Amino acid sequence: MSERAPAEVTEVLVVGGGQxxxxxxxHLSARGIPHVVLERDRIAERWRTARWDSLVANGxxxxxxxxxxxxxxxxxxxxxxxxxxxxYFEAYAEKFGLPIRTGVEVLSVRRTEGRGGFTAETxxxxxxxxxxxxxxxxxxxPSIPPLVAEGAGVVQIHSSEYRNPRQxxxxxxxxxxxxxxxxxxxxxxxxxxxEVFLAVGPHDRPPQRYRNRSFVWWLGTLGLWExxxxxxxxxxxxxxxxxxxxxxTIDFRELAAAGITLVGRASSCENGVMRFGADLADNIRRGDxxxxxxxxxxxxxxxxxxxxLPEEPAARELGPLPECATEPxxxxxxxxxxxxxxxxxxxxxxxxxxxxxxALDERGLPRHERGVSAEPGVYFxxxxxxxxxxxxxxxxxxxxAKFIADKIEIQRSYLAYRGNSVPRGSGRGxxxxxxxxxxxxxxxxxx
Numbered sequence: 001m002s003e004r005a006p007a008e009v010t011e012v013l014v015v016g017g018g019q020x021x022x023x024x025x026x027h028l029s030a031r032g033i034p035h036v037v038l039e040r041d042r043i044a045e046r047w048r049t050a051r052w053d054s055l056v057a058n059g060x061x062x063x064x065x066x067x068x069x070x071x072x073x074x075x076x077x078x079x080x081x082x083x084x085x086x087x088y089f090e091a092y093a094e095k096f097g098l099p100i101r102t103g104v105e106v107l108s109v110r111r112t113e114g115r116g117g118f119t120a121e122t123x124x125x126x127x128x129x130x131x132x133x134x135x136x137x138x139x140x141x142p143s144i145p146p147l148v149a150e151g152a153g154v155v156q157i158h159s160s161e162y163r164n165p166r167q168x169x170x171x172x173x174x175x176x177x178x179x180x181x182x183x184x185x186x187x188x189x190x191x192x193x194x195e196v197f198l199a200v201g202p203h204d205r206p207p208q209r210y211r212n213r214s215f216v217w218w219l220g221t222l223g224l225w226e227x228x229x230x231x232x233x234x235x236x237x238x239x240x241x242x243x244x245x246x247x248x249t250i251d252f253r254e255l256a257a258a259g260i261t262l263v264g265r266a267s268s269c270e271n272g273v274m275r276f277g278a279d280l281a282d283n284i285r286r287g288d289x290x291x292x293x294x295x296x297x298x299x300x301x302x303x304x305x306x307x308x309l310p311e312e313p314a315a316r317e318l319g320p321l322p323e324c325a326t327e328p329x330x331x332x333x334x335x336x337x338x339x340x341x342x343x344x345x346x347x348x349x350x351x352x353x354x355x356x357x358x359a360l361d362e363r364g365l366p367r368h369e370r371g372v373s374a375e376p377g378v379y380f381x382x383x384x385x386x387x388x389x390x391x392x393x394x395x396x397x398x399x400x401a402k403f404i405a406d407k408i409e410i411q412r413s414y415l416a417y418r419g420n421s422v423p424r425g426s427g428r429g430x431x432x433x434x435x436x437x438x439x440x441x442x443x444x445x446x447x
Contacts, residue, residue, distance in 0.1 A: 004126075005125050005126070006126075007125070007126040008036075008126070008127050008128070009128045009129070010034055010035055010036045010127065010128075010129050011033055011034040011035060011129060011130050011131065011412075012028055012033055012034070012035035012036075012129055012131045012132070012133060012408060013035070013036060013038065013106075013109075013118070013120055013127055013129035013131070013132050014028070014035055014036070014037040014038070014132075014133045014135050015037075015038055015106045015109070015120075015132065015133065015134055015135060015136055016037070016038075016039060016135035016136040016137070016381075016382075017037050017039025017041075017042075017043045017044070017045075017093075017100045017102060017135075018039075018043075018044050018045070018046060018047075018089070018135070018136075018137065018382070019044065019089060019382070019394050019397050019398075020135035020136070020137055020381040020382035020397045020401065021037045021100070021133075021135035021136075021381070022037075022043070022044075022066075022089055022092055022093055022100070023066065023135075023381070023398040023400075023401035023402075024037070024133050024135050024381055024401045024404060024405065025037050025093070025096070025098040025099065025100065026066070026068065026092075026096050026098065026398075026401070027401050027402050027404075027405035028405050028408070029096060029097070029098060029099075030405075031405055031409050033405070033408060033409065033412065035099065035129075036099050036101060036127070037098065037099060037100040037101065037135075038101055038104045038105075038106055038120075038122060038127075039100060039101065039102045039103075039104065040102075040103070040104060040105035040106070040123075041103070042102050042103075043086070043089055043090050043093055043100060043102060044085065044086040044090065045086075046139075046160075047085045047086040047089075048082070048083070048086050051082045052159070052162050052163050052164065052188070053163050053164045054164070054184075054188060054244065055081070055082040055184070055244075056079040056081050056082065056243045057079050057080045057082075057085055057243050057394075058079070058180055058241050058242060058243045059079070059214065059215075059216045059243065059393075059394075060076060060077050060078065060079060060214050060216065060243075060247070061074040061075065061076050061077070061078055061079070061080050062076035062077065063214065063216045063217070063395060064080065064216075064393070065088065065394060066394070066395070066398050067398065068092065068095065068096065069088070069091065069092050071084065071088060077214075078246075079243030079244075079246070079247055101124070103123075103124075104122050104123055104124040105122060105123045106120055106121075106122050106354055107120075107121045107122060107123065107354060108120065108121045109121075109132055109355055109356060109378075110356055111356055111375075111377075112128065116130060116377075117129055117130040117131075117377065118130075118131075118132050118356070118377065118378075120132070130377060131377050131378075131379065131408055131411075132379070133378075133379045133380070133381055134355060134359075134366075134378065134379070134380050134381070135380075135381040135382060136351075136382070137381075137382030137383070138348065138350045138382065138383050138384055138392070139347070139348035139350075139392075140348060140349065140350055140351040141348055141349040141350070141351050142158035142159075142160050142161070142344075142348055142349075143158075143344075143346050143347050144156070144158055144346060145266070145344070145346060147266060147267075147268060147269045147274070148274070148342060149269075152269070152272060152334070153272065153334075153335065154334055154339060154340055154341055155168060155169055155340060155341040155342070156341070156342045157341070157342075158343075158344050158345075158346075159177070159181045159182065159343060159344065159345040159346075160348075162185055164188070165188060165189050165192035165194060168194075168341045168343075169340045170340065171194075171195075171338050171339065171340030171341065172194060172195035172196065172197065172337055172338045172339045172340065173186075173189050173194050173195070173196050173197070173339065173340075173341050173342070173343060174197045174198075174274065174332070174334070174339050174341075174342045174343070175189070175196060175197070175198045175342075175343045175345060176199040176266045176342060176343070176344050176345060176346055177199065177201065177238070177344065177345030177346045177347070178198055178199065178200040178201060178203055178238070178240060178252070178283075178345075179203060179238030179239060179240055179345065179347075180238070180239060180240060180241055181345040182199075182343075182345030183198070183240055183242060183250050183255070184242050184244050185343055186198045186255065186260055187242075187244070187255065187258070187260075188244075189343075190255075190258055190260050195259075195261075195337075195338065196259075196260045196261070197260075197261045197262075197263055197332065197337070197339065198255065198260050198262055198263070199263050199265060199266045199276060200252060200262055200263070200264065200265070200280055200284065201238070201264075201265040201279075201283060202237050202238075202283050202286060202287075203237060203238050203239065203283065203290075204237055204238070204239045204240065204287065204290045205239075205240045205241075205249075205250060205251075205287035205290055205291045206218075206219070206239065206241055206249075206291065206294055207249045207291060207295065207315060208241060208242065208243075208247045208248055208249040208250075209247065209249070210294070210295060210298055210312060210315055211298060211302065211309040211310055211311065211312050212309055212310055213298075213309065214247075215241065215294070218294060218297075218298050219294075219389075221301065222294075222297050222298065224294075224297075224389065225388065225389050225390040225396070226388050226389065226390070227388060227389045228385075228387065228388050229385065230389070238347070240287065249291075251318070252287070252325075253318065253319055253320075253321070253322055256322035256323075256324055256325070257322070261324055261329065262280055262284075262322065262324045262325060263276040263280060263328065263329050263330075264276040264277035264278055264279045264280040264283070264328055264330070265277040265279055265283070269334075272333060272334050272335055273331055273332065273334070274331070274332045274334060275330060275331050275332075276328070276329065276330055276331070277330075278328060278330060280324070280325050280328045281321055281325045281326065281328070284321060284325055285321075288318055292316065295316060350364065350365055350366075352364060352365070352366060355375075355378065356375050356378065358373075358374060359374065359375035359378045366380045366383060368383070370386060370400075371383065371386050371387065371400055371403065371404050372407055379404045379407070379408070381397060381400055381401055381404060382397050382400075386400050387403065
C-alpha cells in the first residue's frame with residue numbers, strides 16, 4: 001500500500017478562481033500573505049461555459065473591471081463579450097502572478113483536530129491552511145422550481161445551459177424569470193422568429209443610460225451601490241438590465257410590442273397547463289417606480305450640483321401598459337400553444353456543504369458579517385449584499401476582497417506577537433520569523 005502524500009501547507013487557502021478568488025489573491029499577494037487559489041475548472045470558467053453565446057457584460061468596460069487592468073481591446077463605453085471577460089481575468093491573474101491552480105476541486109474543508117487551522121481534501125491531495133476564503137460566490141447550483149414534471153412533454157433547461165435558439169426544438173418557448181438573463185434570452189428567441197412567452201416577477205429596472213451617463217455611473221454617483229441592505233421585501237428581487245445590442249433600457253412594453261407575450265409569475269402546472277399569478281401589471285408598475293425613482297434622484301443631483309448634463313424628458317414617457325398586462329393570461333395549455341421548451345431563468349442555489357458546519361446556518365447558507373464567518377478562520381467572498389449592493393458585481397467583489405485581506409492581516413499581526421520572546425529592536429526579520437512560527441502554533445491568541 002502506497003503511503004499517503006504529506007499535506008501541502010499554506011497560510012490561506014482560497015477556493016474558487018473566478019472574479020472573487022482572483023480579487024482575494026491580488027490583495028493577499030500585495031500584503032505578502034502566503035496563499036494558494038484552487039479552481040476546479042479554468043479561470044473564470046462560468047463566463048465561458050455557463051452563459052449563452054451572445055452574452056455581454058451588463059455594465060460598460062470602464063466600470064465592469066478591476067482597478068489594476070483595463071480592457072485593451074474594448075471601447076470603455078462598450079460592453080465586453082463573455083469570452084473577452086474570461087480572457088480579462090486570465091490576463092489579470094498573469095499580470096499579478098497569482099498562485100492559481102486549475103483543475104483542482106476542493107471536496108471538503110474541516111477544522112484540524114488538536115491544532116489551529118483547517119484541512120482541505122481535494123482531487124490533488126490534502127492542503128492545510130490557517131485561513132480559508134470561500135470565493136465560489138452564491139451562484140453555484142441551478143435553481144429550477146419543481147412546477148413541471150420531467151415527463152410533461154417539453155424540453156426544460158436552466159438559463160446556465162442555454163446557448164442559442166438553435167439548441168431548442170422547433171416551437172414556442174416559455175421563459176420563466178424576467179431578470180437580465182430571462183429578458184435577454186427571450187429577446188434573442190423572439191428575434192430568431194420564435195413565439196415567446198415571458199413570465200415576469202418582481203424586479204428592479206434601472207435605466208441603462210440617462211442624461212448621457214450609464215446606470216452604473218448614476219448608481220455610484222448617487223451612492224446607491226453602497227447601500228448596505230436591500231429594501232424590506234426586496235432581498236431577492238432581480239435586476240432587469242442589459243448590455244445587449246449596445247445597451248438598452250429594458251421596457252416590458254417594448255418587449256410586448258416586439259411580439260413577446262408577457263405573463264405573471266409562474267405558480268403551478270397540472271396536466272400540461274401552466275398557471276400564472278395575476279401580478280403582471282403590478283410587477284411592471286413596481287419596476288417602473290424603481291426606474292422613475294432613479295431618474296428623480298439623478299435630476300435632483302443635477303439640480304443640486306449644477307453638473308452639465310443634457311435633459312432627457314422623453315425618458316419619462318412610459319406609455320400605457322400592453323394588453324397582455326391589462327388582460328393577463330392566467331393559464332397556458334403548453335401543448336395547445338405549441339410550447340416545446342421552457343427556459344428557467346430562475347437563478348441559483350448556494351452549495352457550501354464542503355465547509356465546516358459552523359460556517360453555515362440551518363439552511364446551509366453562510367453565517368457571516370461582511371464576509372467574516374461565524375466559524376473563526378473562514379471567510380466568504382462574492383455573496384449578494386455581502387457588505388453592500390455591489391458585492392456580487394465585478395468591481396464590488398474587489399473592494400470586499402480588500403476588506404477580507406485586511407481582516408486576515410490583522411489576525412496575523414496578533415499572531416506575530418510573542419511578548420518577551422521577541423527582543424526589542426530585533427527588527428523586521430525577527431517579526432517575520434515570529435509570524436511564520438505563529439502559523440504553526442495550535443491556536444491564535446485571544447484578544
